[in-house]
Amino acid sequence: MTAYDQLKIARHPKRLTSRNVIKQLFPDFLELHGDRQFKDDLSIIGGIASFKGHTVTIIAQEKGINTEDKIKHNFGMPHPEGYRKALRLMKQAEKFRRPIITFIDTPGAYPGVGAEARGQAQAIANNLKEMMGLKTPIIVVVLSEGGSGGALAIGVGDVVLMFEHAIYSVLSPEGFASILYKDASRAPEAAELMKITAKDLKALHIIDEIVKEGPGLHENQEIGLTQLSQQLEKQLEVLTKKPAKRLLMSRYEKFRNMGTVLERTSHESTN
């Protein structure tokens, strides 16, 4: 299967969205609304639920299922208020010592006039910084599409899980092709080069575990959801036993080590 085939599965119209995952794995989910500053951005939904003996806070990007629903959820593209709502709920989780589970599914943060005026860049940056310091476990699940900084803004955690057919990238392969080749139709080629699949990202140590989904979440939900449920349970067992200080130390180290550089010894260095 090529990276582009994976991309098509990740965006398959029958693939289940965050709300469906929540409905099935967290039946007592209590949704909470609003950023307390501007409005309630429904491209990110959040709330509290119980799960295998834990009380958890859930933050999830929601794309919507039909046209009307998609518009309501802005196709999963958050405005700054969405990120601020997420941070508000995550701080609340920290206060009450609840682990946090986030679900990533977005083509990216919304590029619009209002979003810019209300500080899209600042909202994303602030989440990256604050999530690094939250004294409670954070488990990130890349459900289908992880697009750019808009995904990462709820993607800083102790453990990053990723569904087998999901993708996660610096920007969409279409955007990549149009920037580098000035030709968006070369997206399949770009998808291959960009290393966007779960397998590739595990090899690059960007994600920790792959959640198997059998034929794919668009055809069979049960396999993937059972797998996810088991992985979440396992991770929560481990993470909730770690003292906060150690948790933060290893979270820092995890992201600190990302990237590949060549370090020359000083006598070799030029200019």
Next chain:
Amino acid sequence: MNFLDVHKKQLEAATKKRMDLNLQTPVDIPEGVFVQCSNCQAALYEKVLKKNQHVCPVCQNHFRIDAKTRLEYTVDEGSFEAMFQNILSTNPLHMPGYEEKLIQAQKTTQINEAFVCGKASIVGYPCAIGILDSHFMMGSMGSVVGEKVTRLIEFATKENMPLIIFSASGGARMQEGILSLMQMAKTSAALKRHDDMGGLFISVMTHPTTGGVAASFASLGDYHIAEMSSLIGFAGPRVIKQTIREELPEGFQTAEFQQQSGQVDIVLHRQDIRKTLFQLLKFHQKVLYDSL
């Protein structure tokens, strides 16, 4: 006396007259290096332009400057000591053409990556300072830029030194894919620690500060300074226009727009930046209050 000799004599006399008038700065005859202002088309002598810190004296258009020139206009002469220059890019995703692009950029800019950093002083106040150079692959942030920014932050935290970063970037470096994206988390993480330790960070946004750089360390300063008329924002104007299918309001995403929107503390003319940084550093001299 032939024509040339007459001309020479007149020239000498004129030069002497100028020297007499202004002994300190004898004005050389310009070497014929003209630069045209990209905004008002005025023809400017390079020397005049340089004296004006690469700002057009006619229309105040701020020319793009490289990291070396920025340091010259910002820090005390001779005070800059470069750090982390031995960290170089590889091609981790084996992206075709990336090595060639890097070599080309190194040749044209004479620096080995898009971020130049080290320690320096501003009117005697020591600081850790970093400059993104938009001439090097649009100042894009890949693994090396992310690593150097992070090391500079960690250095500033450890040495309890004020940190100043001038941003100029198109965002994440495409050729390093997801690794570039993760540099946003890495640099922000280091700033979280710097912040927790009470460290000072002044973010100076210059033209352009966008994408992954705008949405990470550049937006996490204690103070946000923006250079006049710079483009500042998360998404590029072209992308926004395509998405909303409308004309963008005039002045959208300029430094001034960002100040009105509440994202920037101070918008400054290039010639006022050094003075203001000095002022801020001075305000942050450690004073020990008995009660705190």
